[in-house]
Amino acid sequence: MNPWYMLTVVGQDRPGIVARLTDVLYAGGCNLGEASMIRLGGNFTIMLMVQGALPPAQLEALMQPVVDALCLRLHIDPIDGALYQQREPPDVRITVHGADRAGIVARVTGALAEAGLDILDLASEVAGNEQKPIYVMYIDGYARRGVDALQAALATLSHDGFVARLEPIQTISC
Amino acid sequence: MANLEILTYPDERLGRVSERVERFDEALRTFIVALSQALDAGPGGVGIAAPQTGQLQRIVIIDCSRARKPIPNKGRLVLINPELTAWKGMEVGREGCLSVPNYTGNVIRATEITLQAQDECGALHDYCFQGYEARVVQHEIDHLDGLLFLDRLVSRRVDLFQRKTFLPSKE
Numbered sequence: 307m308n309p310w311y312m313l314t315v316v317g318q319d320r321p322g323i324v325a326r327l328t329d330v331l332y333a334g335g336c337n338l339g340e341a342s343m344i345r346l347g348g349n350f351t352i353m354l355m356v357q358g359a360l361p362p363a364q365l366e367a368l369m370q371p372v373v374d375a376l377c378l379r380l381h382i383d384p385i386d387g388a389l390y391q392q393r394e395p396p397d398v399r400i401t402v403h404g405a406d407r408a409g410i411v412a413r414v415t416g417a418l419a420e421a422g423l424d425i426l427d428l429a430s431e432v433a434g435n436e437q438k439p440i441y442v443m444y445i446d447g448y449a450r451r452g453v454d455a456l457q458a459a460l461a462t463l464s465h466d467g468f469v470a471r472l473e474p475i476q477t478i479s480c
Numbered sequence: 481m482a483n484l485e486i487l488t489y490p491d492e493r494l495g496r497v498s499e500r501v502e503r504f505d506e507a508l509r510t511f512i513v514a515l516s517q518a519l520d521a522g523p524g525g526v527g528i529a530a531p532q533t534g535q536l537q538r539i540v541i542i543d544c545s546r547a548r549k550p551i552p553n554k555g556r557l558v559l560i561n562p563e564l565t566a567w568k569g570m571e572v573g574r575e576g577c578l579s580v581p582n583y584t585g586n587v588i589r590a591t592e593i594t595l596q597a598q599d600e601c602g603a604l605h606d607y608c609f610q611g612y613e614a615r616v617v618q619h620e621i622d623h624l625d626g627l628l629f630l631d632r633l634v635s636r637r638v639d640l641f642q643r644k645t646f647l648p649s650k651e
């Protein structure tokens with residue numbers, strides 16, 4: 307089985323980044339696994355699982371022309387990759403909004419981690435403007451010690467300059 | 481009847497429209513027993529549709545008493561030729577499917593539905609389902625129409641869970 311790599315790509319957002327990168331990987335005989343690609347503050351960011359027979363240096367050489375052409379930065383890590391695994395679906399979603407973003411993430415995730423939350427997906431955005439930033443965060447996670455424990459942890463935080471709301475997610479399986 | 485095998489994506493039979501049941505005979509009841517056993521065989525499954533086993537007939541079984549976290553439910557129901565008669569409300573929720581292993585995704589469904597369906601003897605019944613159970617029924621009826629929840633996916637970050645908590649004054 308060919309090894310897996312995690313590719314990290316960052317650069318100014320512009321049209322065609324995903325298409326051109328994935329095209330060169332396809333042409334180079336690589337398989338793509340799971341990916342997360344998102345725009346953050348005008349940068350386009352990619353985390354992408356890639357499987358191929360190439361050693362890391364050759365993979366980098368394969369991508370270099372398109373990386374240079376699009377003014378991107380590329381980083382490659384060999385990883386223990388695996389697909390097709392049973393995974394626990396998230397059973398809770400937490401949304402947080404607040405005016406003051408310094409410390410929100412640390413305080414919320416710290417309290418939740420202590421109460422048994424495994425974070426499966428976290429995304430945050432900054433809205434508003436420079437004078438009045440609005441910080442918004444979504445977390446999908448798995449409550450190892452139950453949703454009530456998380457709710458109790460949030461209750462101790464919620465009056466602290468931001469609002470955190472928790473909703474259980476019931477996944478149907480049929 | 482031998483154990484029924486669950487078809488998985490991309491088996492083309494999962495995309496076909498199932499036929500109405502016309503004969504409420506012994507063969508039907510034998511099949512329903514087997515379908516019921518197939519539902520029990522999967523861990524935590526709360527519903528199954530006949531076409532998931534390659535039998536392209538409009539038969540589903542739901543059983544929300546098997547949900548991992550207890551929710552209000554009507555127990556095990558066999559719904560034959562189900563017809564949606566009304567629906568209201570919309571909610572995003574997370575779904576998985578025996579025919580789509582190792583994936584769960586967000587789907588918008590009605591929060592309340594009424595339907596008519598026949599039982600294994602052909603008698604017509606009216607049902608009203610809400611929330612989780614309504615979602616299961618809609619997921620199963622989709623199977624009868626050749627649709628998987630993959631055909632209805634919405635963004636992972638769409639946030640309409642428990643919309644009641646957003647709009648308490650309007651409920």
Ligand SMILES: [Zn+2]
Nearest residue numbers: 480577578579
């Ligand atoms: Zn299904």
